[in-house]
Amino acid sequence: KAGVTQTPRYLIKTRGQQVTLSCSPISGHRSVSWYQQTPGQGLQFLFEYFSETQRNKGNFPGRFSGRQFSNSRSEMNVSTLELGDSALYLCASSLAGRRASGYEQYFGPGTRLTVT
Amino acid sequence: DAKTTQPNSMESNEEEPVHLPCNHSTISGTDYIHWYRQLPSQGPEYVIHGLTSNVNNRMASLAIAEDRKSSTLILHRATLRDAAVYYCILIYGANNLFFGTGTRLTVIP
Numbered sequence: 001k002a003g004v005t006q007t008p009r010y011l012i013k014t015r016g017q018q019v020t021l022s023c024s025p026i027s028g029h030r031s032v033s034w035y036q037q038t039p040g041q042g043l044q045f046l047f048e049y050f051s052e053t054q055r056n057k058g059n060f061p062g063r064f065s066g067r068q069f070s071n072s073r074s075e076m077n078v079s080t081l082e083l084g085d086s087a088l089y090l091c092a093s094s095l096a097g098r099r100a101s102g103y104e105q106y107f108g109p110g111t112r113l114t115v116t
Numbered sequence: 117d118a119k120t121t122q123p124n125s126m127e128s129n130e131e132e133p134v135h136l137p138c139n140h141s142t143i144s145g146t147d148y149i150h151w152y153r154q155l156p157s158q159g160p161e162y163v164i165h166g167l168t169s170n171v172n173n174r175m176a177s178l179a180i181a182e183d184r185k186s187s188t189l190i191l192h193r194a195t196l197r198d199a200a201v202y203y204c205i206l207i208y209g210a211n212n213l214f215f216g217t218g219t220r221l222t223v224i225p
Contacts, residue, residue: 004159042216101165102208105162
């Protein structure tokens with residue numbers, strides 16, 4: 001079974017621009033979550049999508065948004081890029097809805113975004 | 117979200133057992149204890165999870181204290197490939213993970 005794929009793997013953008021990152025989950029997985037990883041803040045949860053609906057959201061400004069398509073593929077968008085948005089953006093997929101123990105998350109390799 | 121506390125770093129000799137501790141004194145009765153690890157230049161990967169009883173899988177064992185205020189991830193024979201940052205995370209009914217700073221494990225050949 002193919003793993004989680006993320007495109008592009010590397011990206012360089014300029015302050016003020018916007019960027020769209022893509023994530024293809026493991027086949028059959030309906031939940032997709034996004035995380036930001038920086039040296040200073042570590043791994044931080046951005047949002048989760050399930051069945052095309054945002055189900056959970058982390059503490060990030062509205063410049064960060066996402067969506068999920070009917071095939072469970074997901075995109076995240078960052079508008080008006082700032083230098084501090086330079087980070088590794090990770091996508092994770094999991095099997096299905098909710099259960100008390102949580103579901104095992106499968107992470108992709110990430111997209112390295114550099115804002116200059 | 118309930119917090120976890122882990123040592124910043126640990127070292128182990130190759131082929132020796134490693135015990136990675138995690139404190140979670142404010143854990144609620146319904147929180148599950150999950151462990152993930154992140155190898156260099158990779159996304160995190162799931163290791164193991166449990167609620168009350170000790171758990172074993174092909175990667176590791178999880179020992180949970182009777183009062184559930186602490187747990188220990190056990191790697192039975194550390195290999196160089198086990199060098200990673202290990203995260204202990206509490207989860208109940210959600211798929212979003214709140215990572216702390218984790219423990220950076222160095223394996224010495």
